[in-house]
Amino acid sequence: MLALTEVGWSVGGAVILDDVSLAVREGEFLAFIGPNGAGKTSLFNLISGLNPVSRGRIALDGTDVTRLPAHARARRGLGRSFQTSSLWPGMTVADHVRLAAQAARGGSFALWRKARGFDAEVRATLERTGLSARADALAGSLSHGEKRKLELAVLLVGDPRLMLLDEPMAGVSAEEVPALTELIRSLHRDEGRTVLMVEHHMDVLLGLADRVAVMHHGTLLALDEPDAVMADATVQSAYLGEEL
Numbered sequence: 001m002l003a004l005t006e007v008g009w010s011v012g013g014a015v016i017l018d019d020v021s022l023a024v025r026e027g028e029f030l031a032f033i034g035p036n037g038a039g040k041t042s043l044f045n046l047i048s049g050l051n052p053v054s055r056g057r058i059a060l061d062g063t064d065v066t067r068l069p070a071h072a073r074a075r076r077g078l079g080r081s082f083q084t085s086s087l088w089p090g091m092t093v094a095d096h097v098r099l100a101a102q103a104a105r106g107g108s109f110a111l112w113r114k115a116r117g118f119d120a121e122v123r124a125t126l127e128r129t130g131l132s133a134r135a136d137a138l139a140g141s142l143s144h145g146e147k148r149k150l151e152l153a154v155l156l157v158g159d160p161r162l163m164l165l166d167e168p169m170a171g172v173s174a175e176e177v178p179a180l181t182e183l184i185r186s187l188h189r190d191e192g193r194t195v196l197m198v199e200h201h202m203d204v205l206l207g208l209a210d211r212v213a214v215m216h217h218g219t220l221l222a223l224d225e226p227d228a229v230m231a232d233a234t235v236q237s238a239y240l241g242e243e244l
Helices: 040-048 068-075 092-105 111-112 118-128 143-154 177-189 202-209 224-231 233-242
Strands: 003-012 015-024 028-033 055-060 077-082 162-166 193-196 211-216 219-224
Touching: 003 040, 015 219, 028 040, 028 202, 040 077, 040 193, 040 211, 055 092, 068 077, 077 143, 077 219, 077 233, 092 143, 118 143, 143 177, 177 193, 177 202, 193 202, 202 224, 211 224, 211 233, 219 224, 219 233, 224 233
Parallel strands: 028 193, 028 211, 077 162, 162 193
Antiparallel strands: 003 015, 003 055, 211 219
């Protein structure tokens, strides 16, 4: 579904990512781990089109998308969430999803709000993410866990086949982590979405991932099933032996 071939990114002569090659199967859950500054978010930025690659090739469903802008990749089924919340505090939960639906399908926001079935789709998305009871609440009043669910709802209304989730547990309380983990698990296993996820909660990642990619100093250090990665001496030395 996704293939990176010798992808690199340099800024002002500094090499941020170097020679990253990997292939992601449709329906796979691929987790990314590595120390801060290892290049995980930078790689997501290249895959989603937020930053241009300096070298290499990115293909989606066999089609070269290396030079396509972010919105064109989104229309091909790629969805992305971010480490830092970008919600509007004064906008309701439901209107966030309505706006995302309009962006995904085109046309006037006012016309989409009146379109037949549009609000039904919004309600279904909010129910899917456990936010039905908070539909009319302002985003600024949500807990961190609810904000992360809303970010997923904004993604889901665009019906992405490939989801890039960048630290979706960041700022989430310990009490809210299990429900959010189960939501992400269901999007993968029940709905068949392909997921790439960066996360520092190792217990969460190892329980979700089919494979784990280890980033280190802008390179791909290891890529294998979770047990094999955890047992790799090179990985342990570079990352897993450090305080998590």
